Amino acid sequence: MHYRSEKLRLFEVPSNCMCITTYESLSGYVQQEEKYINDLDDSVRSLSLDSRGSLSPNLQIVTAKDVVLRRCGQTDVLPFEQCYPQSALQHCQKIGEGVYGEVFLYRNPKGGTSVMKVIPIEGDLIVNGEKQKKFEEILSEIVIAMELSNLRNNEKNTTTSFSQVQNVKCVQGVYPERLLDLWELYDETKGSENDSPQMFPPHQQYIVLELANGGDDLESYVFNNAQQAYAVFQQIACALAVAEAQLKFEHRDLHWGNVLINTVNKSKVLPFRLNGKEILVETNGVEATIIDFTLSRVEFDGVAIFYDLSLDDELFHAKGDYQFEIYRLMQKANGNMWQHFEPFSNILWLHYILDKAVTSAVRYKNPKSKIHLKYMAKLKKIKDEILAFRSVAEFVAESF
Template identity: 35%
Template sequence: MSSGMRTYGTGRRYVSKDNAIWASLDESPQALHILDTNVTNNELNKHASSFSIEIGKKASCVKKSEDESVKLLPKAADKTEERHKKSNSHLVPTIIVPSHGRNIAKTSDSDVNTSITESKMTENLNAGLQNRPQRKSTQLSYLLGLVDQQIPISFRDYIKTFKSSIYKIGEASYSEVFKVEKDEPIVLKIMPFGKENQIRCSDIINELKITKRLSSLEGYVDLQEAVIVKGTYPSILIKEWDRYDRQKESENERPDFFHSSQLFCILCLSHGGTDLEHLELSDWFETWNIFLKAAKALATGERKFEFEHRDMHWGNILIKRRNDEDLSYLLDEVSFDEFEDSNTSFPVSERSFTADSLEITLIDFTLARMRHTGSSSPIFNEFDDPELFSGRGDYQFDIYRLMAKVTKGQWGEYFPKTNILWLHYLLYQLLYKKTIPKPRDLREQQLKERLTKLFKLLEPVRRPHKGSCPLQNCAFPSAASLDEWINQQYDD
């Protein structure tokens, strides 16, 4: 992996040996060291130091559990270590940020039983239901209500309803992601929940509600269906899992260990394309459009729902280029006459046009915050996993600490500035982590300069001096304000 670290796709995240990541950059966000040691919640500080790693040590597969004892992860971790010996010797594997808000729930199998009680549609589950085992069955009932089910359906039977081929396309901390081939392909995000080391039911509820709500907005993934299933992993998916493992070496444990009582939430989503980390960018038109569209999507989310993504790393930004056929109807509307006898070379406009034909889709709202309905309390994640704030070696991890600074731990409140932090991260990834061909003409050069200018404008902390408040330097309080500024500034 070019960046030397994996930021998603598994619970195990890696820090590059090169901790002096900023030393080589002119625009090094000063935030890193200042904020590392200054997270608002003292508890976080306490934990932050616990996760530092020593190169070459067997730290790769240990993590501190809640009771501070060090324990080995199951099989998958051993496999990871082996793999790293083989192919990733430049990485220092460690567990930095295992999952988002997916604390080790202190539940037993019986805590999440499948007996169905009357579903009570209380709106605010955030504060009330997390970490209360006695309410687990109420949470499950609530979740089933959200997906219009009375009881979980059989996992195998549900998968059988798909008549076309299914391929595994991705994986994450606690989920496996499959694609169902169709004219309009769909994606199945399969998340086991409710038991130890799995996603909390309350987190599933939040992700589902937010995904549903944003579904029709431009720039956000479409939720076509959500189901709660129960049972062992269907063999067709295991076969696909094995194929993926052979080709790409999965970081997860083979999902054949689940008990027949296991519950899963399956989100059926539109296919959003390739994530930014794995997409090769062809020019600065495209690069500009990715940033612009991400900023616009966040601005729309803010305006409609007081939305903050809070985890917009480059694995959560999907990009799809419309193919030539999709574009033909647009080409019909373009007059090429103006290019005749003109000094403007046609390829410039053509490239610009192509870049504009790109779609972005934001996914993964596990950590997101939004107002659900007018009167109800917001949906949000408590960020109560201290490991979220202890990552090192990538700007992504500093963003979590910066968010703690901005929110002062009041995660339920509305702080659109967190969207600006993620947009600054996005600019950094685009400008310094992607390999984009040099601008080939003036127009491309201008777009690159725009992005560089915005990178400076959005920088969270610039030359802080005594008594100054970090984050006060960035002029934009929200993605909406940035969007307005861009519209005024650049009318193209």
């Protein structure tokens, strides 16, 4: 189930720069020429208001579109056809969908396969029952996805378990014929919950996120036994710990549709680094990737980026799965103040994943084997103990 809250907030964390602003209240952003936060990433810095919130003569207007284009490495929106010509889309397949867009697998120019998440933006048409995102609303997903992807190159806190961002493009034009055919094929074979992209006008704008292929989601993947579920749990825990330490990251929506699994060589080991300390995690043949940062929170150099879930009351009233209880538990933990860093939310999602693994909502090929029972017992023990930790970084530092 997908929930959307479109109230992006930027928040200056230091108390001397008390500054909360909503993007949608501004037609453009102001950038101070004399920068007071020197190391801050350019794109985010350009979105921070000065503490007085007033315009002074040396301010220049920077729009969210400018910042998105900069993150895309573009100076202007490019034609869809130019970025993704028909020939490049020949070996494409539709593999998934979300409320905000369609997800295709495609062969990249280097010969490997990548995932394209195509998100319509800025238009007036209602798509899949929702308003299209504006530049200022898509910006956080782009920035957060890129910062997490970049943790693979970070020295002190390192992980490769967040979806690898290969490219981000901002395009405009007719939805490619080939992708429309693939949409129809998916609808006929699997049934789509989305509106057909045929509805889009020829001048529609899109953001295309090109990501490494993370595999199948945890809901549909079938493990050999609980040892593999344990390996996935360890990878997710280490990834969250690393991102907490480096970016004060909370995922806030880590249900089993947002954890992907690739089958890999059984002997593959994944290196993590948490505050300079190396942690090696055995894959046991399964490699996990965390995706979907729509509701996530990060902070760097004093600026927090997050969605204000307090404005999304509906989210907290859903019933049924333990997933929906987690939103309420997160709200209780942070007092409905979503700008704050409350890493216990990541602990709650780990508890949810352990719950899925031990109640056999997650599927196993060999649930009677000795090794399965051994790791089932390990997972249950962790599930009983994990809520005593305040953050995943603390849990990992003590347990690994």
